[in-house]
Amino acid sequence: MTLHRRSFMGAAAVLAAPRMVFARAATARRFVFVVQRGAADGLNTVVPYADPAYADLRGALAIDPASALRLDGTFALHPALAQLHQMYTAGQAQLIHAVASPYRERSHFDAQNVLETGASVPYQLKDGWLNRLVRMLPPDDKAAIAFASAVPMALRGTAPVVTYAPSNLPEADDDLMQRVEQLYARDAQLHGLWSSALDARGMAGGGGPGSRGERRQDGGALGRMAAGFLGKADGPRIAMIETSGWDTHSAQNARLATQLKGLDALMAGLRDGLGPVWADTVVLVATEFGRTARANGTGGTDHGTGAAAMLVGGAVQGGRVVADWPGLAAGQLLEGRDLRPTLALDVLVASTCAQTFGLDPGLTLQTLFPYASANSSANPLVFSGLVRA
Template identity: 60%
Template structure:
C-alpha cells in the first residue's frame, strides 16, 4: 500500500499535464551509459540541414531556399551545417558529433503516418510490426531498476511501446495540485485494481522528476531530460519527440526556427548532464526527407533521403558519413528526391549497440528482425 508519507514525497512536484510538443520518453536500466533518440516528426529537410554546397546542382534546385554557406559552418569540402545549429557545430569541431547523409528507413512512399510507423517499429512495411525498436532495445540491456520505461508525454510513442512496462510524466503549466487533493485521489484509486498501479507508477515518475517548475520550451525540456538522465537511479534510455518539420511553405524561416530550438534543447541537455555527457549518445532522425527541388510556395514536399545526426561525449565525431549519390536529375530517386544510399536501421542498430556496450549484430537482429538482414554501422562510438 502507498503510505501517505511516501505519496506526499513522490507527489511533491505537483500535478502534471499533457505536453503539446516536444515529448520525452525514458527507460531505466542497469547500465551507466545513456542513449537518447530524438525523432523529427514531419520529414526534416536534410539537404538544408547538412548542406551539400559542393554539389553543383544544389543551388539551382533550391533557388531562393539555398542556404548561404558563407554563414554556415563548413564541415568539410562538400558539406556545411545550417547556421541555426551553431552549438551543434561546436560539438562537431570538438569531435563529438557526426552526420550521416542520404539516409532513410526501408519505407519508400511519402505518408507521414506510414513512414513514422516503419521508423519506430523497425519493420519493412507500415503496421507489419506491433511494438517499437526502442522497447526491444530496453530488453537487450538486461535487468532494470523500477519501472522499465517512463514517458514524459500523454501517451508512450510507438518506438517505446511493447513488453516493457511504461509510465508517463508531463510537466504542467497549471498550478500544482494540493497535497490534500492528491491524497484523496490516491485513496480513491487504492481499491481500484486497474487504476491503482497506474496511479502509483505515475506518482513515482513525478517524484523522480522532482521539478514543479518544469516548462516546455526547448532549454527547459533539455534541462528536464538531463535531470532524469543524470540521476544515479534514473533512466538510461530516452526518446524526445519534436514536431513541425513538415515545411511545404515558408521553409527558410520555419526550418531555421526548428533547428534553433533543436540546437538549444541539445545544448541544454549537454550542459545539464555535466560529466555524464561523456557516457551519452544522442541520435536525431526523421521519417523521410524532402524533395530536392523547391516547390512553388517557398518550401519542399515529401521526399526520400535525409540526414541523421549522432552526438555525445562518447561519439567518434568530427566527420560526415556519406556515399553521396549526387543531385543531377539522373541521380535523383524517381527524378525528384535525394536517393537513399545509407540505411537508417543500420545506423540505429550500430549507434544503440555501441552506445550501450551491446553486440551490434545481436542488437540489429533483435531490433530489426522483420526488416531482413541489417548490417549495423560500426565505429560510431569511441571505445
C-alpha cells in the same frame, strides 16, 4: 557524378509540439532518440555545398556557402546550428547523410510507423524498436517511463512504461494525495497505476525541473528539463523526444531556420544540463523521410526520400560526416526528384544502440529491425566506430 565516398565508419512545447519519453536501465550510458516529425530537409540541414547541382536545384532556398558552417570540403551545417557545429568541432557530433528507412512512399503516418516500429512496411509490427531495446537491457524495477501524455509508438510494447506529463494546474496537497491513495489501495489495477504515477512525480522532484510553469518553453529549456531526469544517478537511461513542424511545403527558409535553432538549443540544453553525464550520452536525431531535391513553386520542398541523421553526445565518436554520396545531378536523383538513399537508417539505429550499450550488433539488428536483418546487405559493420568504447 559522385563527389566522393567517405569510409563507412505531453511535456514541453518546442519545435511546434514535442513530447518526451524516458526509460531506465542498469547502465551508466544514456541514449536519447529525437524524432523530427514532418520530414526534415536534410539537404539544407547538412548542406552539400560542393555538389555542382545543389545551388541550381535549390534556387532561392540554397544555403549560401559563405554563411554555412563548414564541416569539410563537401558538407556544411545550416547557420542556425552553431552549437551543434561547436560539438562537431569538439568531436561530439557525427552527421550521416543520404540515409533512409525502408519506406519509399510519401505518407507521414505510414513512414513514421515504419520508423518507430522497425518494420519494412507500415503496420507490420505492433510494438516499437525502442521498447524492444529496453527488453534487451538488464532488468530494473522501473523499466521505462514516458514523460508524455501518451506513449509514442517507438516505446510501445511489453516492457512497462510509466507516463509523466507536467501540469499547469495547482499542485495537490498531501491530504488530497493521501485520500486518493486510500481510494485506490484495494484496486489491484488502479493501485499499480497510481504507484507508478507517484514514482514518476517523485522523479520529477515535485516542483522541480520540468514541472508547472515550463509547459511552454524553448529548446534550451526542454533540453535542461530532460537533463534534470537523465542526470540523476537513479534516473532514466533511455529517452525519446518528439519534435514536429518539419513539413516545410512553403516559406521554408524562415521556418526551417526556426526549427533548426530550436533543435540546436535542445542539444545545447542537454549538454549543459547533464554536465559530466554528457560524457556517457548518445543522442540520435532522425526523421521519417527527406524532402525533394528541387524547390517547389511556393518557396518550399515536398515529400522526398533520402535525409540526414545526427549523432550527438560526449560518448559519440564525432568530428566526421558519414556519407556514400550519390550526387544531385538529374541522372543521380531517385525518380528524378529525391536524394537517393545509400545508407540504411535501421542499420544506423541498431548499430548505435549496440555500440552504446555494448550489445551484440547482429542480435541487436535482428531484434530491433527483424526484417532488415533478413537482408544480407544489412550489415551492422557498415557503421563501425559510432560510439566511443
